[in-house]
Amino acid sequence: MLTLKLEIFTPEAVAYRDDVEMVLIPAELGDMGVYPMHVPFMTRILPGELIVTKGGETISLAVGEGLAEITQSNVRLLVDMAIEERFIDEKAAEEAVARAQQEVREALMGSQVEAAAQIALLKSLAQLKVRRRQYSPAVK
């Protein structure tokens, strides 16, 4: 079976590197699923949930903003944050959400400051969403 070589780079480390079957990317114009032999493609990534399918199992990662480069056999992601779901600190993420929401409320002076705060909010929300989806029985 064909596989995709998925590599996720952050400025702090190579966050993920493995051969996978499918990957769902939170691209700018909507989530996109990528299988092997995809057409060469580049897009922006928004903070959100990235789902990797490998050997029938799925792994989710919370990713920050960045870029994706897709070729027939490779998917390379350059993002400023990538945390596997099992490493997400729920409490810290919650605090970050609260802080970011506060900032969004206060950031009335400049739209750019607000945009920055919005992105920070999205990032922490992405972490929380990934975490909650995995562990709360209510969602299942």
Add this chain to the structure above:
Amino acid sequence: MAANTRDIRRRIKSVKNTAQITKAMQMVAASKMRKAQLAAIASRPYAQELSRLLLPFSNAVNEDENLVHPLMSVKPEGKDLVLLISTDKGLCGALNTNILKEVSRFAPETTEFVCVGKKGVQFLARAKRTVLADFHLKDNFPFLEAKEVAKFCIERFAQGDIKRIVVLYTHYVNTLVQAPSERVVVPVQSFDVGHANLGHDNEKSDTEVKGEVPEYILEPNARDFLGSLLPHFVCYKIFHLILEARASEHSSRMVAMKNATDNAKQIIKDLTLEYNKIRQASITTEILEIASAQMILS
């Protein structure tokens, strides 16, 4: 005489304590320096991928005027935005003095400052320069924190009256040598992310595109894609320069503390010699006194 030896003993004790502290600081600085270096090395794959993605654009930009992003446009005039990276704490040799000396090369009227590190802010406040913002980064700061700094600079640049963004930092040559230097990060002139000394080497082959470049579909379009790629590039560059300045800080502190420890040890040696001399002299006089008293009695 007894008072004198007690004085010296006290001094030896205090110098010993100092030596212990400086020794400890030296060890801490050494391990922090190592961490900063490791962080720089860990960021290397990201840098390589980033410059690989950017390389095809550098040709395209030359051919197509439409692609030129504001972050790349060279303006004839405007202000300088200087990102001054200094340290939070002292005791790191001449590092801060050297970097702050460089500040005088920027004219007060046409320069605005953004600071990382307390020493820089304090200096600029005394010199009555324009400081727009002051960021505090801990040791082992995550990329996202450095990104905030970069973002602030880019946003200020976007307001239009800034000609270029200059990073004033301490270049890490090796453990013993650090040089204050400046690097222009905006306008972006080359897509080379390589830094020779810290986690990067000059091997060009790393960044060269291997084989055929497939025709990519760019979403939403080439211009927007490059437009979002460039801020990433600038953020990364600033992140890397801060890391480099941190490595310089710690290695400079390590060397300063090593010198302090060595000096303290020398002082202890001198004082011990002095102490022994005085003790010996007092013993000799005592024996002399006893002997002469004995002679008189017999």
